[in-house]
Amino acid sequence: MLVSWRYRERKSSFIQSFDPRAWVIFYLCFLFSTLFFWDVRFLLPFMLMALFTLLTSGVKWHEIRRAFLFIGAFITFFAILTFLTGRGGQEVYTQEHLIRQFVAPFSILGWTPTLDVTVERSFFAVSQFVRVFSIAVMTILIPYSLNPAHYGITFKGLGMSDKIAYAMDLTMRFIPTFGRDFQLTMDAQRARGYELEKVSGGLIEQVRRLGPVIVPVTIHAIIGSEDIIDAMDLRAFGVGPRTWLVQLTYKLRDRILIAVGCLVLFVSVVLAFSGLGGFWVPPELIELVK
Amino acid sequence: MSNIALSVKNLRFRYRDRVGAALHGVSFTAAKGELLLIAGASGCGKTTLIRAINGLIPRSYKGEVEGQILINGQDVASLPLSRISQMVGTVLQDPERQILGTRVINEVAFGLENMGLPREEILERVDEALATLHIPHLRERETFLLSGGEKQKVALAGVLAMRPSILLLDEPLASLDPASAVETLDIVRQLADEGLTVLMVEHRVEDVLRIRPDRVLYMKDGAISYLGNVDGLVNVVDTSEIKLPAEMIIERERGAPPRAEIRFVSRRAGDGESASAPLVQFENVGFGYDPETAVLKDVAISIQKGDVIAVLGPNGAGKTTFVKHAIGLLKPKSGRVLVNGRDTREASVAEIASTLGYVFQSPSHMLFAPTVREELAFGPKNLKHKPDAIEAQVRESLETVNLADKEQDPPLSLSFGQQKRVSIAAILAMRSKILVMDEPTAGQDYKNYMNFMDAILQMPGFEAILFITHDIDLAAIYANRVILVADGRIQADGRPEQVLADKELLRRCRVIPTSLLDANLARLRLTGRFMRAEALANV
Numbered sequence: 133m134l135v136s137w138r139y140r141e142r143k144s145s146f147i148q149s150f151d152p153r154a155w156v157i158f159y160l161c162f163l164f165s166t167l168f169f170w171d172v173r174f175l176l177p178f179m180l181m182a183l184f185t186l187l188t189s190g191v192k193w194h195e196i197r198r199a200f201l202f203i204g205a206f207i208t209f210f211a212i213l214t215f216l217t218g219r220g221g222q223e224v225y226t227q228e229h230l231i232r233q234f235v236a237p238f239s240i241l242g243w244t245p246t247l248d249v250t251v252e253r254s255f256f257a258v259s260q261f262v263r264v265f266s267i268a269v270m271t272i273l274i275p276y277s278l279n280p281a282h283y284g285i286t287f288k289g290l291g292m293s294d295k296i297a298y299a300m301d302l303t304m305r306f307i308p309t310f311g312r313d314f315q316l317t318m319d320a321q322r323a324r325g326y327e328l329e330k331v332s333g334g335l336i337e338q339v340r341r342l343g344p345v346i347v348p349v350t351i352h353a354i355i356g357s358e359d360i361i362d363a364m365d366l367r368a369f370g371v372g373p374r375t376w377l378v379q380l381t382y383k384l385r386d387r388i389l390i391a392v393g394c395l396v397l398f399v400s401v402v403l404a405f406s407g408l409g410g411f412w413v414p415p416e417l418i419e420l421v422k
Numbered sequence: 423m424s425n426i427a428l429s430v431k432n433l434r435f436r437y438r439d440r441v442g443a444a445l446h447g448v449s450f451t452a453a454k455g456e457l458l459l460i461a462g463a464s465g466c467g468k469t470t471l472i473r474a475i476n477g478l479i480p481r482s483y484k485g486e487v488e489g490q491i492l493i494n495g496q497d498v499a500s501l502p503l504s505r506i507s508q509m510v511g512t513v514l515q516d517p518e519r520q521i522l523g524t525r526v527i528n529e530v531a532f533g534l535e536n537m538g539l540p541r542e543e544i545l546e547r548v549d550e551a552l553a554t555l556h557i558p559h560l561r562e563r564e565t566f567l568l569s570g571g572e573k574q575k576v577a578l579a580g581v582l583a584m585r586p587s588i589l590l591l592d593e594p595l596a597s598l599d600p601a602s603a604v605e606t607l608d609i610v611r612q613l614a615d616e617g618l619t620v621l622m623v624e625h626r627v628e629d630v631l632r633i634r635p636d637r638v639l640y641m642k643d644g645a646i647s648y649l650g651n652v653d654g655l656v657n658v659v660d661t662s663e664i665k666l667p668a669e670m671i672i673e674r675e676r677g678a679p680p681r682a683e684i685r686f687v688s689r690r691a692g693d694g695e696s697a698s699a700p701l702v703q704f705e706n707v708g709f710g711y712d713p714e715t716a717v718l719k720d721v722a723i724s725i726q727k728g729d730v731i732a733v734l735g736p737n738g739a740g741k742t743t744f745v746k747h748a749i750g751l752l753k754p755k756s757g758r759v760l761v762n763g764r765d766t767r768e769a770s771v772a773e774i775a776s777t778l779g780y781v782f783q784s785p786s787h788m789l790f791a792p793t794v795r796e797e798l799a800f801g802p803k804n805l806k807h808k809p810d811a812i813e814a815q816v817r818e819s820l821e822t823v824n825l826a827d828k829e830q831d832p833p834l835s836l837s838f839g840q841q842k843r844v845s846i847a848a849i850l851a852m853r854s855k856i857l858v859m860d861e862p863t864a865g866q867d868y869k870n871y872m873n874f875m876d877a878i879l880q881m882p883g884f885e886a887i888l889f890i891t892h893d894i895d896l897a898a899i900y901a902n903r904v905i906l907v908a909d910g911r912i913q914a915d916g917r918p919e920q921v922l923a924d925k926e927l928l929r930r931c932r933v934i935p936t937s938l939l940d941a942n943l944a945r946l947r948l949t950g951r952f953m954r955a956e957a958l959a960n961v
Binding site: 133134135136280281283302305313316317319320321322323324325326327343344345346347348351352355358359360361362363364365366367368369370371372373374375376377378379 | 476478481482503504505507508512514517518519520521522523524525527528531532533534535536537538539540541544545564565566573580581584746749751770771772775776779780782784786787788789790800801804805834848849852
């Protein structure tokens with residue numbers, strides 16, 4: 133059985149005061165607009181927008197703590213990795229200005245590990261963090277704010293066919309269902325003395341030893357989808373155009389939100405095509421380290 | 423106008439990937455408003471017959487079909503599945519496999535939305551179906567938070583809202599507590615009385631006989647072995663295969679030579695051993711999955727050497743949460759749980775598993791190995807047992823659950839009932855001191871589960887056994903201690919003869935006395951203990 137995200141109605145929530153279609157359109161505009169920029173000055177308003185949405189969402193910290201810690205750690209890890217290797221930003225800057233160099237007091241096969249702390253690397257790591265963090269905050273809020281009973285009609289309202297809209301509805305609910313099945317399988321195998329933490333060996337051996345978890349979860353997902361197809365067939369799905377029980381209607385505030393979203397996207401496109409919003413570092417800082 | 427709602431003529435079917443035929447020339451008719459009970463052991467072809475009638479065979483389940491099925495005079499072979507589904511409503515054994523909607527109202531409306539009915543009519547029909555099943559209060563609830571009984575009723579409401587002329591119920595009582603099962607059966611009787619043709623596949627024959635099915639169709643090896651009224655059934659079936667009312671069995675066995683009584687291994691502490699050191703101890707345990715809802719409240723209980731405990735209680739009472747604390751999968755929010763004197767907070771689940779083996783409700787969450795043999799060896803290997811010991815443990819466990827011939831088969835290719843037995847054998851092979859089983863009989867036919875319960879109770883290795891069940895007869899026959907759980911609290915804990923004799927207590931815990939319990943209570947002064955129906959015949 134498909135389970136849903138931990139959604140609940142929150143009276144004071146800013147996100148939930150909008151039609152879900154309007155919010156999805158705004159979210160997409162926000163997402164694509166953010167992707168146009170590497171300039172931290174341009175990205176900061178997006179981060180403020182995301183933080184405003186988070187703080188007015190009515191979602192409690194204990195509800196999203198796990199998701200935030202996981203994604204926060206993920207983003208931080210990759211920002212630090214990019215900073216240490218200096219690889220991620222090579223497409224957006226060509227020249228680097230060294231602040232300080234750290235050289236390891238040892239060599240490995242003639243290679244001496246060296247960390248170059250440059251102005252560009254530092255600012256790229258900050259930009260990358262702000263950019264991804266803004267998108268992550270807005271994305272994490274979706275499952276907590278969109279009523280699962282409205283998934284299908286939301287996608288239908290965005291112009292998709294009945295079948296695709298319902299498939300999207302099922303897909304949205306597949307993720308938490310997969311999480312539940314994974315946890316149940318882990319519990320069942322731990323009760324047989326299996327310890328995931330102690331899986332060791334080479335890569336192939338490690339994957340093989342994950343079999344007790346991967347196989348049941350995969351088989352469950354396949355059987356589950358067959359059950360869903362049977363259950364849909366047994367209740368006349370796909371006979372013809374379907375009636376959607378839930379009706380969504382745009383209010384003035386929804387139209388304003390869509391307009392704001394489109395405006396943000398339009399301005400972002402114009403700025404990007406005007407050559408603004410690319411990677412930026414303060415010129416004063418470069419002067420300082422020269 | 424014909425009174426025949428369903429006509430099955432010489433139906434044969436063989437699944438594409440199996441050797442033998444699942445159905446051999448099945449023929450019968452069902453009249454409008456008839457309630458037909460379909461009974462038989464696992465693998466006799468009951469579910470295949472249901473799939474053929476609702477059109478999933480051959481559309482979803484491929485194979486060779488012969489014969490004809492007419493629904494209200496129309497041949498189903500010529501109809502699309504979507505059209506059949508408007509005439510034939512199907513409720514599956516596990517409502518979890520059927521429910522699609524996130525909220526009850528969306529779930530019940532799903533079929534009607536697909537039929538493209540006007541919104542007003544959908545709402546009217548949804549409310550009507552919810553009212554018929556006495557569940558209007560569930561209308562806005564989220565489906566995945568419902569109890570098992572509520573889910574079953576919601577699944578039924580979703581089908582009834584489409585106003586089919588035939589209703590197929592495939593073991594609808596399998597996951598229900600006794601009170602929910604009685605409520606569901608009463609509704610089924612009411613629907614048949616209102617003119618709906620109902621075909622009900624069910625292992626719990628005794629329960630269904632309460633609502634007076636018009637006829638019984640008894641299947642064996644893919645063919646009809648008996649089709650007729652209820653009274654004639656007792657003369658043709660093997661009572662070890664079908665659970666019949668106790669008085670029927672007592673009557674039939676009276677005068678027959680007494681059967682040898684199965685003696686279970688005594689697990690009580692010997693004279694020289696300490697009877698006071700509990701194997702598992704719950705000290706004022708409190709738990710909730712979220713801060714607002716308490717699932718366990720102040721549970722204080724201990725499991726001693728020699729205990730064979732049956733845990734009874736309604737769906738959603740906290741029984742599974744209770745046993746998950748014993749193996750350390752859940753940690754108490756307040757109080758503590760000690761296993762062999764050690765706090766479960768300080769031990770890993772894998773460490774506790776060597777003391778306490780836990781059989782999960784659903785086998786599909788644990789089976790992964792290419793053969794049954796490897797599946798059974800997995801646990802003992804993790805617990806670092808010696809190879810020759812593993813060999814012996816695997817063999818003995820397979821024999822206990824009657825699957826010795828499936829040793830080299832992939833567990834995932836077996837039927838649900840067989841998979842369940844593999845999951846039990848996998849824990850038996852670990853030779854833990856304490857065996858805990860969560861609904862071991864769910865999805866099993868009567869003969870199989872009685873056989874493996876007999877075998878498990880005769881195994882000498884366990885110091886204590888605990889099983890969660892909805893089957894009161896199982897508690898009466900096998901347990902020496904019954905724990906009643908309701909509303910997250912222990913409501914009663916004692917010998918079966920004490921706890922199960924309190925009718926008011928049972929009613930409060932949604933436990934309905936069975937005919938075997940009544941028969942035992944009536945003879946308790948003579949017997950001094952609970953017995954099987956066959957044994958009561960000689961009292």
